[in-house]
Amino acid sequence: MAIRECAADAIKIINEYNGIVTDLDEENVYDAEVQVIPSVKDLSYNLENLEKRKDWIYDEATSAQLVYLYGMIGHKFNGDADLLFDLFGKKAENEDKNNLTVASLDIGGGTSDLMICKYTYKNNGTTEILPDPLFWESFNLAGDDLVRDLIQQIIIEGNITDESDKLCTGVIENGARAREIKNISQKLNGFFGKDSNNIGYKGKLMRTNFINQIAMPIVTQYMENANENKEFELTYEELFAETKPNIELLDYFEEHFGFRFEELNWKISSKKTNSIIASVFSKLIKQVSNVMHLYNCDLVVLAGRPCSFNSLEKLFYKYHSITPNRLINLNKFWIGRWYPFADNNGYINDPKTVVTIGCVISLMGGSLFKLENFKIDIDHLKNKLISTADFIGPIEDNAIAEEVLTPKIESGHFTVNTLPVLIGFKRIQSRYYPSRPIYSVKFNDEKITEVVQRRGDMPDSKLADAIEEFKHKIRKKMPLKMYITRDFMRDKERIQIEEVTDFEHNDVSKSYFELHVQTMSDEAGYWLDTGEFILNVK
Template identity: 25%
Template sequence: MLPEIVSFDRQITLVGDSGIQFMDFGLSLGRLPAGEFVKLANGVLTRLIYNEQRDYYFYQPTPDNIEKAKSQYDIPVEQSLKLFDGIWLPLPLFRFSPPNVYQEGPLNWARFRLVKLPEPDLDGHSHRMTLAIDTRIMAKQQAAADLSPNQEDVNAGATFAVATATYALNWYLTQDWITDWLKEVFKEASKGRDIDEREQELAQQYPLAHYLNLLSLMAIPVEGLQIQTEPVIELPQFRVIANQETNAIKPIAVDLILDVGNSRTCGILIEDHGQSGSGMRHNYVLKLRDLSAPEHIYTDPFESRVEFSQAFFGKDHCSVRSGRHDAFQWPTIARIGGEASRLAARRKGSEGSTGLSSPKRYLWDEKFYGQGWRFNGSYVQDSNPLATAAPFANLIDERGEALHTIEDEMDRIPVFTPRYSRSSLMTFMLAEVLTQAISQINSPEQRIRQGHAGIPRQLRHIILTVPPGMPMAERCVLDERMRQAVGLVWKSLRWHNGENDPYKDVQEEHTEANIKIPLPKIRVEWDEASCAQLVYLYTEINQNFAGHPEEFFDAIGRPDRTDRESITIASIDIGGGTTDLVITDYRLDHNGHTGGGTNVHIIPNQRFRDSFKIAGDDILLDVIQSYVLPAFEQALREVGVMSTETLMSQLCGSQNISAAEAVLRQQLSLQLFVPLALHILGTYEHYDPLDEQTHTLINQRVGDLLPVGCIRDEVEGFVRREVQKAGGPTDFKLADIMLNLPLAKLHGDLCAGKFSIDKVLTALCEVLSYYHCDLLLLTGRPSQLPGIQAIIRRNLPLPPGRILPLHGYQTGTWYPFHKNGHIDDPKSTASVGAMLTQLCANHSIPNFHFRTSELKPYSTIRHIGTIDMDNLIRDADIVYQHIESENGQIKLPAITEENGEKTTQSIVMRGDLRLGYRQLNAERWTAAPLYTLRFSEEGRKKFSSAQSTDNGSPYLKVRLAIDKGKRARQLGLISDRLTIADVSSNTDKSFSKRDLDLELNTMPDRGLIDSRHWLDSGSVKK
């Protein structure tokens, strides 16, 4: 979406050292006169000003004088806008003293970019201008070029303004790096034109003339000599303030709440203005700026996709020649959200790996990624370079780990060949989210909206929500990824000096010397389903019961409940990657207060929590396999393809194909199958079994269902070639495929248990029946599907009136993501609930007292064994059962050996094994994968040549132990990380721990041969 245009005051403040700041302006061209130009005696080109009353052209050699001049040539402004459309250009933003004195500098700290909109915005603007300012404060050096504001400017409150008059620009327009920048852009836009004509225009300084045309849009009319009184684009003057405490006024603390999902991510920022309840007023949604199309921002929950792509703000090689090598260096190298999705869809098919559908799916995978990573080449001219760029790549190693976390200084070698682990891409994603948040909280627009615009903002906390059943070992990895992201961003922005871990410097009290901006504290403890419950509790008590929890508890409690001051609420949260269940008791605590009333604590006590790795992504895959692929196969059959099964396996299955074709297979999935499945599900969300008007029949061509240009030529050509090879025609078009699906059939299939999620929901309903809950909340985007709600009502864990989908639930306007006072997207409930939890932890919500300290994470690992292809652990395959937690870690059950010694059970290993866990002592309970136990290369060779000593088959006995979990203890978590304790065998070889690898692996088996998630491989056919 386009950002809203803000009316700025005549002078506004910029927060120094707050990254790159963006400002948005709109313009409607109307009928603008062409620019008239003349070359002055000193050889500098100037744009003439027209005195309409007296009919002559002039320029201003000095502020107080004008010189009449005759135009040598003219260029329409529209032509200049077209030439420079979507191009970053330097902006002359200089030190300014009223009324009209401009200094020669700073030279290189502002850029602007004008772009024509496909259609006018709501205000009628035909174009948008994005202003970018690099707010880094540089030290003032004698005899050095004046490139950026310095500390003296901050201390003195210097004013900066855009320069457009001849007397202020003459020196600037003679800078070689400026003229070369403009010439390059002009030549790139003039490809295909007559060379002689182009060279003649270059000799006449046409690039500079076009540039001056754009600057004229920001020019303040000369008083008394021009009829027009306002510029077309009215830029404010700027003053830079320090990003620190000034005159006893401390920066405003901001908390960042993040719900990072497998499919989508949601963020909220809360400002603490030091007043009671201010957090409920001063919160706002995290916005992402699209760096390759900066006229766009994203405010809704965004896709968790990551793509490697450099952020460019113009001609860096020209900018370096100004004397500043690090101007407009964006701290990170990965794009996220809608921008990443667009980049991924535009891949050419030959780049190699450029990103992931979601790094959260691979949080466990800390190995080198053998294929390596390259930058997505969608918007650059060159072939795809390796995914390394300063400053970020100077701070990480080949595996993507932050150098400051590597203990041995000799191993701190910056990346040369990027083989970043897939887990490390979570660091890159979080670093980009953090960079965007830092820019947003200190942007002029955001500070004006929130009030106290002259005070800087600093991050105080970063809170990450997690699935309730997430293993503690994986939580520790997530926390480490966030810590590394903070350290890398702080070092990239030069907010931390030295090579140490910034957080260790804080602990060792090196803050003054090394840390310029305070580090935020990181919290990874609250689960998403509990947060959704808090949204409901707060809304009901404070919005609907006027702050009376005792009345709400009495009203919502089941009729058979004797204790009217306690309730049990359950929530099923269906996300993209996990389906979560949390059941929590809530009771009122009147301690210290006699009698009833509103002044009570609400005490939570979690009674059950679990997560299953079958969720929204699986629903999407089921729709593709059940309805989209059959339509595709039918279209192939109709055009004469004989062996459709073979062709389908090649195009969207797991058949081995070349690397370039594998990319095109993924693109086919992203551009055709996934959008069609999402369209089907989006239409089905409005289906009502009792309303025949919603019983839509989808019977349309694919070309009519998808946006124009959704399927790119490379993918179309790939499919057409393979169809032709398989005996089909040469003109096969994907757009001509017919999709025929009655929504009633989809609803019937979902209710009949033909989707993989049916088994999970049925199991969860069985648990719900046992706990006699007062209310069941349904959250997550898939909970909107009528069939999902029908499955739950079919199992009847509660009376239907006590099952509440939060989609459409009326919250009021306090809810940051509300649409007309209602929850439009249930995905947002986790982050909003985490916001409430944080405010309750700080005791910042009046008349709502919730004991967040009672929400303690615990391990759900009760039974560990080998997991089969159906993601079940048979009783015969259980190795450790009835596991309990003790002294900050899970405790494996002990057995007594023949010699009387106590030890733990060993695993018999004949080859690679997948180890999983489940919480309940029920064989049919779906298990979750946890580890992969496999041979190392040396161990595999040794085992292959080993002979058994008992005349049977060779095997190993592997005994596991619990890692002491220093990191888990620091986070207050139960350690459930396993390690290999010892290895024995029945062979003639001696085996040790070095012969085996025990690796965290929480990726479920989907029945697809490819080990990657199907959104990354494109393999959607079984």
């Protein structure tokens, strides 16, 4: 809900911008109406009025299921749903026809989305399928996390334990050690580590340029060869044969590390790449497989570019007892030439198009009824897909140790030892279940500034110090107790700060604090934008 509100605000800004542009140049204005679907209003209905919703959330994982089912029923089986449901489905008690429970995992760049749906169908001349969502979740582990670990473990740092690690493990670190460069840990942290006072604007710029111009092309080579089961060496000239990094960046690297980046050689090793892929996704696939087993899924559909790796697919066979004909990897599956973005052989060209085509199938088959002999009853998708923010509490070490708000407890408190505090949510009450950030509790700078200014005239030169002194006085009263509430039935994601007390149980004005929407764990920004890494080198 909070993300949809942010999207709606963004659309409003775009429309206002287009209005400004219209006054200047009417011929070059993008005049199509942009909408957020489902709308904030649609999502605002409380749990007792979900039947009023007009549309569903069009998530990636369900879209992947619809692409597969439409391709199979509408094209491979010429509209005969009996063939698919008899082949893969099972019959429940008191049911005449088989049902089909389909699990899908879409691993994108930022999130991995899981959906488990039970499908039933009618076949009266036109096939109509009814998806009934049983379980859905999003996890903050995906392709970008893999890229980050590939960069860190292959390019930046790592210990060589055997011959196979050479030239594909911490190539910069081990290249520096081979050249007897001193203070390697300090140099690596000074270039790639968390920001310090010693990293100026130029250092930050060069770091992000390194990620974009050097690191990304290198790890792309490793990923493109991950399924090839081979090793080969490449020089700098071979790696960057077409587009070379900026010379200023290469000179800065030499100035910082004491040797030229161009001197390094690289061993493209599928073994190394696949070991990192397994280490990144193993825990997630194990958790997801347990959920799939719990719901006795008949089919598993994989989507998203990271699922194209054979080593990731093997993790499903390791953790989930499923036969190969029931594991459908859309990256390798013959979908057919009906698919708008299929290659000449009928395979999906771009994994990113799956969600788009799935949404189109839902719209055409579930709302406009424009697909030939194929319909989708989207009532359950509209009425059942709700937020998974059942349990809310402060996040520590990427987990909610203690839930403050639950479906049955709508008010509670937590201890604030420092600010900001990251607030997260999860679906299942287990400390081992993954949590996701949703809010950050911070000082309300606007309110504090207003309070400080009311105390008398103050020159701008002293205002910042006075504001910081005010915050310092609050910090001295820590730990604070912060009391929060929500109306679970109305909007389980919307929480409010009700009361704040200090360590002596004295009231502290709640207006000094505010909740900010924050869905990333690092307030400083996304690692792809900052180029920062938490290094292990010593």
